[in-house]
Amino acid sequence: MxxxxxxxxxxxxxxxxxxxxxxxxxxxxxxxxxxxxxxxxxxxxxxxxxxxxxxxxxxxxxxxxxxxxxxxxxxxxxGRREVVEAVQQQMARGTHFSANHELEIEWGERVKRLVPSAERVRFTSSGTEATLMAVRVARLVTNRTKVVKLIGHFHGWHDQLVLAAYAPYTPDDWSMPGVSPGVVSDLVAVPPNDLKAIEQAFQEHRPACCILEPTGGHWGLVPVQGEYLRGLRELCTRYDVLLIFDEVISGFRVHPGGAQGHYGITPDMTTMAKILAGGLPGGALAGRRDLLEAIEFGNQYGKKMKHPGTFNGNPLSAAAGCAALDLLADGxxxxxxxxxxxxxxxxxxxxxxxxxxxxxxxxxxxxxxxxxxxxxxxxxxxxxxxxxxxxxxxxxxxxxxxxxxxxxxxxxxxxxxxxxxxxxxxxxxxxxxxxxxxxxxxxxxxxxxxxxx
Missing domain, CATH: 3.90.1150.10 (Aspartate Aminotransferase, domain 1)
Incomplete structure (x- = not known):
């Protein structure tokens, strides 16, 4: 100053x-x-x-x-009382079992009940990890490499999607310090709220997926509304491009089912975090069963997406998440x-x-x-x-x-x-x-x- x-x-x-x-x-x-x-x-x-x-x-x-x-x-x-009590009770039982536990199933079942696109769920430790997984799944199941995103939309800080996330925007140079030119070449950034630009990108690049914040870049700084989302859903279906809603912010906030629940528009996959885990670290990828099958052993694709993660679905975050989702489920x-x-x-x-x-x-x-x-x-x-x-x-x-x-x-x-x-x-x-x-x-x-x- x-x-x-x-x-x-x-x-x-x-x-x-x-x-x-x-x-x-x-x-x-x-x-x-x-x-x-x-x-x-x-x-x-x-x-x-x-x-x-x-x-x-x-x-x-x-x-x-x-x-x-x-x-x-x-x-x-x-410090919502019900969430605090759930975490305190779980803390006494254990914070990390290095094993499956019933609470992770209960957490995932709540996500499935609330989020329209959630036929299957996979937990991560953050929203950044969830969007990274979404892109990798999309590439695996489509055998394509290009990804379309909207200028100004933020999907975490990893190399695959951080480009074109911050102003000032220079369309001829999506460079980001520390991100290699090879990664840059796989990303196609188009202006928000422009369906013609999206269609042109689909025709030219035949991408694996299109990802966006369904309320607009930086949680609505540049608003996106229902008419655009409906048009985008139609274009993704027509051109066989997977539609990914990044609901890390909007998930459970704008509506218990996220923006997709509010607008009645179902993406192919959804990334979530923040409210999902009741204020503790936690993220998730949810979506069509056939797409998340890419993470399964012995899947139809003949190749499995590797996904470790020390704190995936950890008991503390699961306890907080279950308590929070119960409290907000009625809207x-x-x-x-x-x-x-x-x-x-x-x-x-x-x-x-x-x-x-x-x-x-x-x-x-x-x-x-x-x-x-x-x-x-x-x-x-x-x-x-x-x-x-x-x-x-x-x-x-x-x-x-x-x-x-x-x-x-x-x-x-x-x-x-x-x-x-x-x-x-x-x-x-x-x-x-x-x-x-x-x-x-x-x-x-x-x-x-x-x-x-």
């Missing part, structure tokens, strides 16, 4: 001195002092000691309304989070109008995105998609000084926002929304005082 942004930085340093000290200590252990890129913040990140419901508590003792909700994993909020948690976030988007837009700030809040379901520098019409609507959905305008890098000052000022005012976006949980309340809008009001005044807006 630039040193002339005195209002924000001084207030931030004054409120979080112990976090500053811990960050200096962390820098002697971790690259840049952090364990996840998204947690990088200047002048330093806030350190948290505990979390309950919709809030977490910093090491200094400050209560902060949380809109990261475990990177999207905590639809039920922090009430999804509906509550969706309703509150729609109200939050409306209230933030009303605030931006009142303060004459050229920003817009938008999104769908329980997800809220903030777009600074927006010069179009602000309808103060919960469901408005700005910039006609143009990914080049919606998904773009903001100035670093503004980005860091925005988050630091909000934290100072008692709100932790996930970059320029946020998600709610069923634990968030009307009072949380009121405090959040008031915090945004104070944050904007601080940015104005520092000449950032």
């Amino acid at each position: 630039a040193t002339n942004h005195l209002t924000v930085e001084a207030a931030y340093r004054d409120k979080f001195p112990q976090s500053a000290s811990l960050y200096e200590r962390g820098k002697t252990v971790f690259p840049s002092g952090i364990t996840h890129d998204a947690r990088y913040l200047l002048p330093f990140p806030v350190f948290v000691k505990e979390a309950h419901g919709s809030r977490k508590t910093s090491v200094e003792g400050h209560s902060i309304i949380d809109y990261w909700v475990g990177h999207g994993a905590l639809l039920l909020g922090h 009430v948690a999804c509906q509550q989070a969706n309703r509150l976030t729609g109200k939050l988007r409306q209230q933030l837009n009303a605030l931006f109008v009142r303060k004459s700030v050229p920003w817009i809040a938008y999104g769908e379901f329980s997800m809220c995105h903030i777009l600074p520098g927006y010069t179009g019409h602000n309808p103060v609507s919960a469901d408005f998609i700005p910039c006609d959905g143009d990914y080049r305008k919606l998904d773009r890098e903001q100035p670093a000084a503004l980005k860091f000052a925005f988050r630091s000022a909000l934290l100072t005012c008692g709100v932790d926002w996930f970059g320029w976006s946020g998600m709610t949980s069923s634990a968030h309340t009307e009072d949380d929304l009121e405090e959040t809008v008031a915090a945004f009001d104070r944050m904007l005044s601080m940015l104005q005082a520092d000449g950032l807006i």
